[in-house]
Amino acid sequence: MTVKVGIVGATGYTGAELVRILSRHPEVELVALGTQSYAGQPFWVVYPHLYKYNQLTCVDAAQTDMLYSADVVFVALPHGHAMPIAVEAACRGKKLIDLGADFRLADYKVYEKWYKVEHTARELLADAVYGLPEINRKKIREAKIVANPGCYPTSVILALAPLLRNKLVDSGSIIIDSKSGVSGAGRGLSLGIHFSEVNENFKAYNVAVHRHTPEIEQELGKLAGEDVTVSFTPHLLPITRGILSTIYAKLSNLPGEGEIIELYREFYKDEFFVRVLPEGMLPQTKWVAGTNHCDIGIAVDPRTGRIVIISAIDNIFKGAAGQAVQNMNIICGLPEDTALVGAGLFP
Incomplete structure (x- = not known):
């Protein structure tokens, strides 16, 4: 056809x-x-x-x-x-x-x-x-x-879906720290994305008021089966393409890192475009540039009882x-x- x-x-x-x-x-x-x-x-x-x-x-x-x-x-x-x-x-x-x-x-x-x-x-x-x-x-x-x-929500929802679907984290404890390349701001001229403003610089923006927040909360709430409120802070990186999201959440119990990775692999076993990385390997924006992949890496911190999920996507792809x-x-x-x-x- x-x-x-x-x-x-x-x-x-x-x-x-x-x-x-x-x-x-x-x-x-x-x-x-x-x-x-x-x-x-x-x-x-x-x-x-x-x-x-x-x-x-x-x-x-x-x-x-x-x-x-x-x-x-x-x-x-x-x-x-x-x-x-x-x-x-x-x-x-x-x-x-x-x-x-x-x-x-x-x-x-x-x-x-x-x-x-x-x-x-x-x-x-x-x-x-x-x-x-x-x-x-x-x-x-x-x-x-x-x-x-949205680009940020894609990186966040895919990173958290297996945990929320299986009720493994406290849905009220989620903190999302995301960084995006400048292309996410579009092609229009703007002082904030002028070369000399962005180059050799790193900044947060729209803190606590970014418009992707309700989208993230809506879709995470569907996965969790309850209302979800998150803290979401986006940042601007001096690169053209890519999003790296680092997400922190309190674990409901304390499974091992390998156990969590196996849960993710089972959840995404039929999803070619989601790559769950091996234990100890964490995503980089360069690895997904120009692709439709979302790379996910996981670390469990037993000292704090938190899980750290890192995801990377090409924001334009x-x-x-x-x-x-x-x-x-x-x-x-x-x-x-x-x-x-x-x-x-x-x-």
């Missing part, structure tokens, strides 16, 4: 990564690349690394023609922009994968509180499925709207575009790893 795909917001970093992946997808035909800034220009002029890999010309993102020609529409825009597109896609019977935040939170009031935007497509929230394949694969298969997870294609493969009945398999780039 051939899946016709349109991308709205194709010229941001996440959109460009979608184009790169889908241009090599054997079952996909890219039919429209929508942009707010580069309409009328060949895509490869905007992103020369795709010269000879994609020959499409960018179109105005406001045009709705792609909703006629595409089977699946990806929306790679900031929060607040996917809602009208989702309404139109639903009317036309198209599948939609939103890489923004508009459909991640089940309660529109929570969304409006954290994102300061009115939710204008509340009637579609019940149709949206949180698109973390390793947890929600069965629901994704039948989804009309897939809410692609598994944290965004790669996971979105993984979701598309699932809803279209294609092999889930199509166009996504490959080891990372090193060094």
Whole structure:
């Protein structure tokens, strides 16, 4: 089968990564690349690394023609922009994968509180499925709207899922310390991501108020079967790609490190894209760069009774575009790893 795909917001970093992946997808035909800034220009002029890999010309993102020609529409825009597109896609019977935040939170009031935007497509929230394949694969298969997870939440939820599902940690004790590369801030110009501001620097930001917090708590609560409140602090690293999350939690009892690792391996035994590392081996962002993998390492501290879980992903790949294609493969009945398999780039 051939899946016709349109991308709205194709010229941001996440959109460009979608184009790169889908241009090599054997079952996909890219039919429209929508942009707010580069309409009328060949895509490869905007992103020369795709010269000879994609020959499409960018179109105005406001045009709705792609909703006629595409089977699946990806929306790679900031929060607040996917809602009208989702309404139109639903009317036309198209599948939609939103890489923004508009459909991640089940309660529109929570969304409006954290994102300061009115939710204008509340009637579609019940149709949206949180698109973390390793947890929600069965629901994704039948989804009309897939809410692609945030990059930080992906690294956190996969790291904690086996423990919360098996009630091995105190769900009120979770502390999340995450660091991201600068590409997570997008391609737009901003003083905070100016080279001389970021280079040779390391900083925390949005402490106690980051918008991924309610998303993390919502999905961890589903796994735990109870409300979960976390302390989440993101940091900005002077690197282009990657997220490293270090998570601390109080163990309900004190199993050994090897026992915990075996639990993780059993939980993820059928998940190619989650790599549970051997005892004593901890993830690095370099190992997952350019891949759809999430690497997880574990250490148990018997002195404090805490477990430390470390996860690493590529924020643009598994944290965004790669996971979105993984979701598309699932809803279209294609092999889930199509166009996504490959080891990372090193060094």
